Amino acid sequence: MRRASVFGATGSIGCNTVELIAASPEEWDVVALTGGHNVALLAEQARRLHAELAVTAHAECLADLREALAGSGIEAAAGQAALLEAAERQADWIMSAIVGAAGLAPGLKALEQGSTLALANKESLVAAGPLLMRTARQAGATVLPVDSEHSAVFQALVGEDLEQVERIVITASGGAFRDWSLERLAAATPEEAACHPNWDMGQRITIDSASLFNKALEVIETREYFGVAPESIEVLVHPESLVHALVGFVDGGLMAHLGPPDMRHAIGYAMHWPERRALPVERLDLARVGSLTFRAPDEVRWPALRLAREVMAAGALSGAAFNAAKEAALDAFLERRIGFAEMAEVVEEVLARLDGETALCADVTLEHVMEVDHLARQRADEAVRERRT
Ligand code: NDP
Ligand code: MG
Numbered sequence: 001m002r003r004a005s006v007f008g009a010t011g012s013i014g015c016n017t018v019e020l021i022a023a024s025p026e027e028w029d030v031v032a033l034t035g036g037h038n039v040a041l042l043a044e045q046a047r048r049l050h051a052e053l054a055v056t057a058h059a060e061c062l063a064d065l066r067e068a069l070a071g072s073g074i075e076a077a078a079g080q081a082a083l084l085e086a087a088e089r090q091a092d093w094i095m096s097a098i099v100g101a102a103g104l105a106p107g108l109k110a111l112e113q114g115s116t117l118a119l120a121n122k123e124s125l126v127a128a129g130p131l132l133m134r135t136a137r138q139a140g141a142t143v144l145p146v147d148s149e150h151s152a153v154f155q156a157l158v159g160e161d162l163e164q165v166e167r168i169v170i171t172a173s174g175g176a177f178r179d180w181s182l183e184r185l186a187a188a189t190p191e192e193a194a195c196h197p198n199w200d201m202g203q204r205i206t207i208d209s210a211s212l213f214n215k216a217l218e219v220i221e222t223r224e225y226f227g228v229a230p231e232s233i234e235v236l237v238h239p240e241s242l243v244h245a246l247v248g249f250v251d252g253g254l255m256a257h258l259g260p261p262d263m264r265h266a267i268g269y270a271m272h273w274p275e276r277r278a279l280p281v282e283r284l285d286l287a288r289v290g291s292l293t294f295r296a297p298d299e300v301r302w303p304a305l306r307l308a309r310e311v312m313a314a315g316a317l318s319g320a321a322f323n324a325a326k327e328a329a330l331d332a333f334l335e336r337r338i339g340f341a342e343m344a345e346v347v348e349e350v351l352a353r354l355d356g357e358t359a360l361c362a363d364v365t366l367e368h369v370m371e372v373d374h375l376a377r378q379r380a381d382e383a384v385r386e387r388r389t
Helices: 012-023 039-049 059-069 080-088 101-112 122-139 148-156 182-186 203-211 213-226 263-272 303-314 318-334 342-354 366-387
Strands: 002-007 028-035 053-056 075-078 093-096 116-119 142-145 165-172 233-237 243-249 254-258
Touching (some): 002 012, 002 080, 002 101, 012 028, 012 039, 012 093, 012 263, 028 080, 039 053, 039 059, 053 080, 059 075, 075 080, 080 101, 093 101, 093 263, 101 116, 101 122, 101 318, 101 366, 116 263, 122 142, 122 318, 148 165, 148 213, 148 243, 165 213, 203 213, 203 318, 213 233, 213 303, 213 318, 213 342, 303 318, 303 342, 342 366
Parallel strands (some): 002 028, 002 093, 028 053
Antiparallel strands (some): 243 254
16 A cells, blocks of 8 residues: 555645545555645545544644544644644655645655655745755655646656757646737636636636746746756647647657546546556547647737746746745735736736845755745735835
8 A cells, every 4th residue: 555645635636636546545545634724625535535634734723623523533733834744744655736835845845755746736846946856856756747738748758868858848728818808808807717718726726827827837847847948848829728738859759648638637647657547537539629729829918928938047046936926916816906917017026126136046945935935925015015006
């Protein structure tokens, strides 16, 4: 049996992971499940998978969690320290599916113990890619991509030599607003942005898909994960979301990965890698699909993509600033303090204001990253307030 923990078990990726674990209980010994506010679901999952421990990120939710687990013999804990302790419990395979930069510290702890980390939490690679990868190398840990595009690239690279990769193309559906006029886009509401045409995901990543900030994070994620030059990473708008990524080689060959828009494929691949297992996902019927369409992204319409290129060029800690500013701008949009199109403007302002404070320091630590994260959120709040005065 393999010992497994799921961080962010109550979210969209987490629930899919729990489903897949529950489908083969004889293979998994579940150590820790973590969640946030949804303690009723967390307790239900912990009972179902016979977990050793359930942790909520929020101290005020502990009493409810304890009550929901009463009589089960499952330990309950709460808060940041408890999350880190859960990540320190020996496990062979750990799913990192907390949303946002909050996933970074538990992910690093999991890597320090040499586990295999299935990484859905792209924000930690954007904010601290070199630190994460260095920690994995030093501990002999493995990081496996769960983001669908990166899982696709990873699968297209099996048996290949990275030296012979000329370009990596990740696709973008274009999100909820791909055909909206710029005027209509400016007035888009959080409810409208939270409806994805193809994928069923958490609220934050769905809105990031509409602004293409999700794709911007994924461009940086591609660079951090595969170590390729920024100019060899391309984005292609593909409204059907069936081709997830393509890898172009020096001989002109292009390997595409296709599959239904169902995260259980990428999660299941990371669970069983290097083997493949039968998974309960729909099989594509390309004759029925008929045609696949592609177009180049418009970087004027989607400034997030241009910002990602600037962040990669700046290097150092600017990924941490970019991610935190994006998270703060999204919070402001959700609270209706700024409009949809203003999110990118706020992020751009924060990057300009922080220039110099994200300078390169030799060995980036978690403390450096969190300091820049904190500063970027402060600057974003200032930028949002100034717009309203
Ligand atoms: P959800 O919002 O659905 O779930 C987020 C999870 O994190 C929940 O378990 C939530 O708990 C928990 N959580 C929220 N805030 C905190 C915090 N401050 N500390 C600890 N835990 C917290 O997100 P998704 O499942 O959509 O996404 C998870 C990660 O996977 C993200 O990084 C996302 O970018 C990435 N990803 C997601 C994809 C998808 O299809 N959903 C595809 C590719 C990547 P609770 O709900 O109980 O409050
Ligand atoms: Mg993705």
